[in-house]
Amino acid sequence: MNADAKPALPADSVQSVAEGAIDGPLLIVLNPGSGAQDADDARRRIAAVLDAAGRAHEFIAVEDPAQLGGIAADCALRAAASGGAVVAAGGDGTINAVAHAVLEAGCRFGVLPMGTFNYFGRTHHIPEDLEAAARVLVEGELRPVQVGEVNGRIFLVNASVGMYPQLLEERETAKRQFGRSRAVAFVSALYTLLRNHRVLRLWLRCDDATGRVETPTLFVGNNRLQLEQIGMAEAACVDAGALAVIGLRPVSPLGMLALALRGTLGRLGDADNVFSFPCAALFVSAGGGRRPPRVKVATDGEVLWMRLPLQFRVAPARLQLLCPPPAP
Template sequence: METLNVGKTVAADAPFFIVLNSGSGRNDADETSDIVRRVMEGAGRRVEILKVGDASELANTARRAVELAKAQGGVVVAAGGDGTINAVAQTVLGQGCPFGVLPQGTFNYFGRTHGISQDTEEAARALLDATISPVQVGMLNERLFLVNASLGLYPQLLEDRETYKRQYGRSRLVALWSGIMTVMRSHRRLHIDMEQDGKTRSLRTVTLFVGNNRLQLERVGIEQSDDVHAGRLVGIALRDMSGLAMLGLLFRGAMRKLGGADDVIDFSFTQLVVKPRTGSRSRRFKVATDGEILWMEAPLVFKVAAERLPLLIPPPDQRKEEV
């Protein structure tokens, strides 16, 4: 891996290779492309936009962007929601090229945490003078996550949310309503054994959530949110409870008071190993990493990646307040 000049801006002639997921985010892909080209070309910078129409081609397109960036001393940029940013970051990590983002999603926790504007033109302009900063990355087995990884109820909530978005559009209100509908249904409980930093405990829970994003954890009132900047991840598990009790926790989280609730177990760790409880027939878990759903074989190992992601951070006068 190449050594990056952390804390410095990229070269003034470094080209930008932008992976744009046209099926992701709030904005029209052609409009986003036009904005980015206008900003980059207006500043005399080379830019190539690699559009992805089918999510199955996202990884291949990201690899192509990395190849181009390494050959030409350029920057790889992900334009899309947290899932798109995750997929491109998975390819960039360890390759020695800087990584930028143009947030296009509903919540944009990753971009907001690092002061990156949700406005495409402002975010593109900020890339021109951004500095390289190493950012902590979480790993679930071989999968990277920037914001969170989870199993149980939370992946189901994400699947339901996408269904509601297709019907009613992308908004935080639609996401909240979808969440209410999901938690009110009955759900299969997880019977798991967790080994946390050398200590083992058994747990029956509806969901296990692991966070790597301070802003998201702060927004629901988890006091250990600062631990994700100190080489640790934060786990959250809900005790076995009724749908009505979970609805109460959903609103408690919306009021930023989830931490400290009697039915919430929260803890920070360097490594967490999750297995089905002895005697369980299934060894497969449905998991979510930054909103992308997949199945994984146990054991599930959550940890901080050995390498950090070389993220382009806007200069101080262009950083946005966390909202």
């Protein structure tokens, strides 16, 4: 935690921008490759709102995705020292990378949603319209927001192992070929689901309960909106300070397609081939074996390799996020 950062907000506190919650400039980390919006047009629209409000700001464009982490870390340190805020302008993957740096530095955080699904922004009522989202940076209030963590890497929406990371990788390939839209994402997901998938044999420990499971994918959710949309009763647990653990029992490709249809209709939680439970911390291991295997883990759409065991938990620190003020 940076020594120059403002003290973190208590878990239930709120502070408005008008009350001096943010004294310094807004450092806007812009990912031009997020979503289908034109980056130059987006920049002009955001700047028009902030200029009209007299709000000091600076755009930092990320031309090379490999540099995103370093750019975000530099901006977070500057914001912590100046009393400003770092703003992530992009999709959930961009928001995740910037949020990681913000948590490390202890500064304030804002979001301009520019991705395909924008689960994080929508959950916290941040408009998908850019001008309206920019006004939140001027008129909003800071609220503490729960963050998930797996082996030291944060996630705001979800983390997963097994089939779901594969689905995300293939979806990203399809988006590069056919464009970034929800239709492309949907068709790509169907293609992935209709193939056979490796079954993972895992040991799970949650609180005092331990059990062995066989599953093609294990999903840990930290986003109430996404969980509600697929029909999981555990959606409410996120607001209570827990994570939602979801696993699928092994099924055929057609059975997987049926589960996907249930999720689309908001009825996944009713399926016999789904198990789920709330948990503040989950330990995942492979059981026996001399060398723990590596698995692909997805965090907010970004895929990387991790070696088992995995420890999912609610992170001890919370994001200090600029959210819209309540309606009068």
